[in-house]
C-alpha cells in the first residue's frame with residue numbers, strides 16, 4: 001500500500017538538501033511510529049521517495065512523496081500526527097491512500113514557479129513585459145548544458161523553447177523585485193530549471209538582472225495526459 | 234534583525250546553508266522584545282561540531298526554561314560563509330531570531346579546546362564587538378566563558394569580562410538572575426561584575442593583576458580590589474539525579490558529528506590517568522541512577538526521533554550499573570529499532586560482554602586506547618591496561634566477528650624512550666598476528682589495524698602540568714621512527730600534526746601575556762586552527778615573532794615544582810600536593826590504583842567514594 005502525500009517546503013527550510021529532508025521525514029515517521037515498509041538487505045532503510053526533488057534554495061508549496069506502508073492507516077489521523085512533529089514550514093497539505101499505481105515521479109511533467117528577482121535598474125514593468133513577450137515568441141533560445149558522455153561531461157547546446165509553458169509577468173513586489181510566473185517542463189520528457197530560464201532571459205534581453213537575488217518558489221507540479229494538464233492529487 | 238534579502242543572497246552561495254538557519258526541532262523561538270535577559274551562546278566552531286556538544290544542549294535548555302530569559306545560538310561561520318557575510322556587510326547573528334549578536338545582553342562562549350581561540354576573536358570581529366574588555370562600553374554584551382579550558386583562563390583574560398569555573402549549569406542562572414535584578418535599578422556593567430565576582434566560581438580577570446620575575450615566570454597574582462577571593466573555587470553539581478536535565482534536544486537537520494542521543498551516565502573518573510585533564514576537573518565521580526537514566530532516555534527518544542543512544546561519560550564502562558542499564562534499555566528499545574553505543578571502551582572482558590549485548594542491535598568499529606606502547610610507559614602515565622588485556626580483548630573481538638581495530642597512542646610522554654615508541658609498532662603487529670593466527674575458516678572480514686598517535690600536550694591540573702613538551706623535531710623523529718618501521722599494508726599508522734600540538738601546548742599553559750599573540754595570529758588570518766587543513770603554522774610562527782613571544786618558554790620548558798603557575802589561583806578541588814605526589818610516582822614508574830579500590834586523598838572534600846572505602 002502506498003500513501004501519496006503533498007507537502008510544503010517554505011521559508012528558511014528551502015535550504016535543506018534532499019538528503020536532510022529525507023532524514024527529517026525518516027525521523028518524523030519513526031516518531032509517530034508509522035508502519036513503514038523497510039527495504040531488505042544488510043542495511044534496511046524505510047521505503048519512501050520524494051518526486052522531482054527541488055534544488056537547494058527553492059521554496060515550494062507543492063512537493064510529492066510516496067510512502068510504502070505495511071498496513072492500512074487512517075489518512076486524516078496520519079496528516080494530523082505527522083504535522084505535529086514536522087516543522088511548521090514543512091507540512092503535509094494533502095494525502096491519499098493508493099493500492100498500487102505508477103510512481104509519482106513518472107507522471108509529473110510540468111512545474112509551475114514563482115520567480116522573483118532584483119531588476120537592478122530603472123525599467124518599467126510594461127516595457128519589460130513587452131520585451132519578454134517578444135522574446136518568448138522566438139522559435140529557438142539556446143542554452144549550454146553539461147551532458148554526460150561516457151565518463152566526461154560535454155557542453156551541449158539545447159533549445160529551451162519546447163520546455164516553456166505559460167510565462168507571465170506579475171509586477172513588482174514590496175522589495176521592488178520583479179515577479180514572474182513560469183510553467184516549465186520537468187521530469188523525463190525534458191527539464192528546465194527556473195534559474196536557467198532567467199539566465200537566458202537576462203542574457204538575451206540585456207537585462208542586467210542580479211541573479212544572486214533570485215527567489216524562487218515552486219507553486220505546483222502537474223501531470224499531463226492527452227495534452228491535458230492536471231493535478232495528480 | 235538582519236536583512237533577510239541579503240541573507241538569502243549569501244545563503245544561496247555557500248556550502249551547507251542549513252548550518253546558518255536554525256529552526257530545528259526543539260529549538261526555541263522567543264520574542265526577544267519580551268524577555269528580560271538575552272543570552273547568546275557560542276560554541277566557537279562550525280555548526281556541526283558545536284551541535285554535537287552535550288553541554289550546549291544543557292545550558293540552552295536550562296536558560297530557556299526560564300520564561301523571561303532567552304538563549305540563542307551562535308557558531309563560527311565556515312570560511313565561505315564568513316567571506317560572503319563580510320562582502321554583503323552582514324554582521325554575525327543568532328540562529329533563532331537572526332538578531333545581531335551585538336544586541337544581546339550576554340555573549341557566552343564554551344571553551345572546549347585551545348585551538349578554537351582564534352575563532353572567538355573572529356566571532357567578536359564579525360559581531361562588530363571590540364576584543365578587549367576595557368574597550369567595550371555599556372552598549373556591548375557582557376562577554377563570558379566557561380568550559381574545561383576556562384580552568385586556565387589567563388591567555389584570554391584581556392578579552393573576557395568574566396569566566397565561570399566549573400560546571401556552568403550550576404552558576405549560569407545565578408548570574409542571569411543577578412543581572413536581571415540589577416537591571417531594575419541604576420545599572421552599570423562594573424557594578425554587575427563586582428557583584429558577580431562574589432558568586433563562587435566566578436572570576437573577573439580585570440579585578441586581578443599579575444607581577445613577573447626577571448626570568449619571565451610569575452611572581453604573584455593579586456586582587457586589585459579589597460575583599461576579592463585570592464582563590465577561585467570550581468563549582469559543580471552535587472547530585473546529578475537532581476540537576477536540571479533537558480527532556481529534549483535540538484535535532485539538527487544536517488548531519489552532525491554526533492547524530493544521536495547523548496545519554497550522560499556519570500561525571501568524573503576514578504582511574505587517575507596522569508595525562509588526563511578531564512579526569513581531574515570532573516572529580517568527584519557522580520553517577521545518575523538507572524531509574525533516572527531510563528526516564529531521561531524515554532523523554533529524549535520521544536522528543537527527538539533519533540534511532541540511536543550513545544552512553545556517554547569519560548569512561549562509560551565504569552558506570553557501576555552498566556549491565557543493568559544496558560539490559561533495561563535494550564529490552565525497551567529493541568523492537569523500536571533503536572541502537573545503543575558505547576563511545577569509550579576499556580580493554581577487559583567485562584566491556585566486551587556488554588559490547589556483545591549491545592551489538593545485537595548494531596555493529597560498529599572497535600577502538601582501544603593503550604595510549605603508550607610499553608608496559609613501563611603505561612605505568613608512568615597510570616593507564617591501567619596490560620598487554621594481556623589487549624590480547625584478550627581483540628581475541629574476543631575477532632571471535633565475535635570484528636575485523637577492524639583502531640589503537641590510540643600518545644607520543645612525547647614523560648620518560649619516554651625509543652624502545653617505548655617502538656612498542657606502538659609491536660602492539661599493532663601483535664593485533665595482526667592474533668587475527669591471522671586463527672584458523673583460516675574462522676577469520677571473518679577484511680582485516681585492518683590502525684594505530685593513531687597524537688602528540689602529547691601537557692595540561693593544567695594534571696600531574697604532568699610541569700612537564701616540558703617534546704620539541705617538534707623530536708616529535709617528528711619519533712613519528713618517522715614508527716612510520717618507517719611499518720611495512721605491512723594491513724597495518725596503518727596515522728599521526729597528528731606536531732606543529733598544531735605545539736601551538737596548543739603554548740595556550741594550554743599560557744598566561745596573560747599571550748593575548749597579543751592571539752590577536753596577531755587572528756590578524757594574519759588564523760582561524761579554525763583545530764582543522765589541520767586550515768591550520769597555518771607559518772602564520773603562527775610570524776605571529777610569535779612579531780609578538781616577541783618565545784613559544785618554547787610555554788610549550789617545551791619543564792617547570793620547577795615551586796614555580797607559580799598561571800592557573801594556581803583556581804582550585805579544581807584536587808590539591809597541588811596530590812598532583813606533585815602523582816608526578817613523582819610517574820617519574821618513578823609507580824602506579825596508583827583506581828580510587829574505587831581505596832581513596833588516594835586527592836583533596837576532593839565531598840567525595841562519596843571516599844566515604845565508601847575509607
Ligand code: SF4
Nearest residue numbers: 828832833835840842
Ligand atoms: S577523594 Fe579519594 S576517592 Fe574521591 S576522587 Fe579523590 S582520590 Fe578518588
